[in-house]
Amino acid sequence: MIGANLPDIDVLSYFGGPLADLEWRRGWTHGVLALVILPVLLAGVLLLVAKIRIGSWRSVPPAVKPRQLLLLSSVAVLSHPLLDTLNTYGVRWLMPFSGRWFYGDVLFIVDPWLWLILGGGLAWTWIRRMREKGQATAPVSWALGLALAYIAAMAISSLVARRLVAREIRARYGGAVLATMAGPLPLTPVSRNFVVEQENHYRVGAFHWLRRPHVTEVVSYPRRSPAEHPAYSSADSILAFRRFMGWARFPTLSLEQTGPGEYLVHVVDLRYARAPGTGFGALTIPVRFPIYGSME
DSSP: OHHHHGGGGGGGGGGSSTTHHHHHTTSGGGSHHHHHHHHHHHHHHHHHHHHHHHTOSSOOOTTOOHHHHHHHHHHHHHHHHHHHTTSSSOBOTTTTTOOOOBOOOOSOTTOHHHHHHHHHHHHHHHHHHHHHOSOOOHHHHHHHHHHHHHHHHHHHHHHHHHHHHHHHHHHHHOSOOOEEEEEEOSSOTTEEEEEEEOSSEEEEEEEETTSSSSEEEEEEEEOOOGGGSHHHHHHHTSHHHHHHHHHOSSEEEEEEEEETTEEEEEEEETTTOSSTTSSTTEEEEEEEOSOOOOOO
C-alpha cells in the first residue's frame, strides 16, 4: 500500500507557488529514474524497521525475505504510474530525461465501475472468510480478473473511438487530423468527450457508440500562436503561464482588452474546460504594457 502511493510524494509541489503542481506532478516521482530508486528506498526502510523491531542490526526476521520485499516494492511502485497513465491527465514516464507526456485516455480518473468491481471483490472475500472461518481468496482474484477485463475493454473502446472520431471529423470538415483524444466519462462507458487537433482549429464534441453518426455537439476553437499579439509574449514571461502551457495538452488562447494597454490572456485546456474562468483547466493572466493599438 505504501509503495502504490509513494510516487505521489510530489504532492509537496503544491507548496511551490502558483501552479507548481502542474509543473511537477506526475513527473520526477513517476518517471523511469524514480521507478528504480523508490523501490530500493522502500525496501531498505522496511528492512530497517524489521531490524529495529527485533533489536538486531545483523539479521532480519526469518519471515522477511529481502529479495521478495524488493520485488513487491517494485511491483507496488510501478502500479501507480501504470494506473495514472490510464486517464487523460497523463504521466511523464521518461522524466528526468524527457518531459514528454503519455496519455491513455482509457478510464475516468475516479472510475466508479472499477471501484465497484474491486470493492465488491474485497467485500465478498471478507464475507466468505467470516462465514467459512478460512482464508478465502477466490472472490478477490475474480474481481481482479474482471477489473483487468474491464480496463482492456475500455482501452479498445478508446482506441477505436479515436479512429472513428478522426474519420468523421475529416469527412465533415476536411483537413488533416494531428491528434485526437477520446476521453472517458465517469458513469457512461458508451460515451466519451473528444478533442481533435487540426492545423488551425480544435474540434470538441461528444462521441456515442450507440448513435450514427457517432460524433455530435461539435464546437470549434482556434489554435493561436503567442506571436500573434504582444500580450501573449508578455504572458509568456509569467511563471504561472509557462507552467500551465507546459502541462496543457490542447490549449486554446483568447485575448480580452480591458483598457489602454491592458489585457487579459485567457488559456483553456480543452481536456477539462471549455471557456475562461471555469475552474480547473482554465487560466487567466492579466498583462499590461505601453499602448500597442487595437487588438486586431
